[in-house]
Amino acid sequence: MRKALAVGRKEFWQIVRDRRTLMILLFVPAFFLLLYGYALNWDIRHVRLAVLDREHTAESRELVSSFVNSTYFDVVAAPASMGEIERLMNRGETRVALVIPEGMTRDLRSGRVATVQVLINGDNANTATAIFGYAQAIVHGVSASLQLQLAGWREAAPPISVQPRIWYNPELQSTLFLVPGLIAFIIMISAVVSTSLSIVREKERGTWEQVRMAPITTPAYVIGKTIPYFFISLVSAFLIIAASMLLFDLPVRGSWLLLLVAVSLFLIGALGTGVLVSTLVDSQALAFLIGLLVSLLPTFVLSGFIFPIASMPGPVQYITVIVPARYFLVALRGIVLKGVGFGALAPQFAALGAYAFVVLALASARLARERG
Amino acid sequence: MPAVTVRELTRRFGAFLAVDRVSFDVEDGEIFGFLGSNGAGKSTTIRMLCGLLKPSSGTATVGGIDVERDPEGVKRRIGYMSQRFSLYELLTVEENITFFGGLYGLDKRRIAARRAFVLEMAGLKGREKTLTRDLAGGWRQRLALGCAILHEPSILFLDEPTGGVDPVSRRQFWQLIDRLSGQGVTVFVTTHYLDEAEHCHRLALMHAGRIAALGSVAELKQIFRERAVVEVRTGSPMAALRALDDLPTVEKTSPFGTALHVWLKPGIRDTGPLRTRLDELGLPAEPFEFVQPSLEDVFMDVVAREEAASS
16 A cells, blocks of 8 residues: 555656646646537527518517517518528528518407418528527517407406426526536546556556566556546546536535535546556557547447437447446536435446446456566 | 576467577576577566566576566565666656655655665765756666665666666666675676676577577687687679688678678688688788677577587
């Protein structure tokens, strides 16, 4: 144990001297958070709207101003014809066009169903669906209020209405959903890549051979080496959690202690993965590549970070069972957004622990075999 | 009990026989040199003796401990230093010493005492806080040696310890090795520098996984000395090669770059017959020069003799 501590102390000196590694461990994660945190945002605002109003009545103006007041739409053009709308759409100057036909007010006043047309650019299906939803909601709102006005407030019985309440993320901000994923993503990449590089670097420089000639078991050496990475990555993880709270209003509703346990378990698994990668390759370039591959892709695609696991094809869902970020994300979102306690997250903690155990066991088996 | 005993030691890598039934002893306090070209099996042998590699067959003991049964016990008793002077470049002189001390399980007080000794020995006093990366080759080499003997091993393995170091530093290094040997430390060293072999009490020449010759420096030098090799530079080397090959005073000829190396028979140093034969054939040649056979040349010669003797 004293030997492992000597290794840990040495590794810590090395990291502190090697400014580049230290920067990668501490600040690159925060930089990633900023970059992706602002870029990964599904909320659609300020959609460019063109309005073709053939009616010019108080009612038609009310409809247009409802679109503008929603802040989802900005009126950027007032085309005079359908042909002009098409040109605007083709040049990408507008994404949506609202066409109010002549006779809308007349139809409304005489109790008939009035129709307005909304044209949406569908080249991005997600955006189009969202815009469609917004437009529908706005038109419904306006039509309900017009109905009441026209009815002269006499029939005060309102139709049955749904009052949705969305928990944990009432404004449905996609950042609140994404930031925990980003945290997992960043921890995984920096921990896997930095540990695998540090071991392979020793192989390249020949110090690995020197150490193997010493009376210290390889697992003890590797544990000593990963201790500093564990603490530095832990600091880094809480730095990005703090940054997320400041920049993206990420709440931490649950227990900080529980959060610490979850992050630590996840980190141990990630560091173990890094060690395992280092036992498979002999060059830093390859270690970097494989480290990135095993950490980046699964964490991004197979963890539920962006794509819900429940909607993946069956076989792929089975693969996600071995992606540690999958469990970490459930735990992290649970603690941070819902404030749930240990009881609800026990399966996730167990899975993270099992992953760490298996990876470390595999890595030590490989290391022991290297002694040939 | 000799410091190192090796009996029929063999190591295979798949079909390749890296070390083939090697046997020898190294006495206590001896400087034992291991010579051979790259791929001769020197490093494989040293790795087996240090407990890093399991022998395929045969046995070896180091400090009385069987390397196969107790590799960790061997590691505690030996020091090892390789040609790469495997220090941590981003650590200071002092930190490297502290780290290697810790790696061998030394306690604080012992590390402090040994640190003073190593700084003194390597001439690094006053440079404790210098980053190892900023040290010149000779200093680094001496620091690496110091780190290898922090735990006061009784046997020291040096794997081509002087690669890439200037001649002055090499000499200083060998003075240190002589001093250690004088204190009773057994030193096992591989090298391919002939002048370094002079420092060894005994030498083993390794070739193709076998020990081709083994003896004291004086004994081996006898083999070297009786070989006179003449370098012949002429306009038509191939014709000269054929012409000189069957002279009675010539043992063999071999092309060497654009010139020829002519090996005279043992004890013969007279080049008169060579000049006469070339003149007869009208082949003008530059003045002859005796050349020092390269270590490789001597090896090949020893090997050729061994093979001739065994067939």
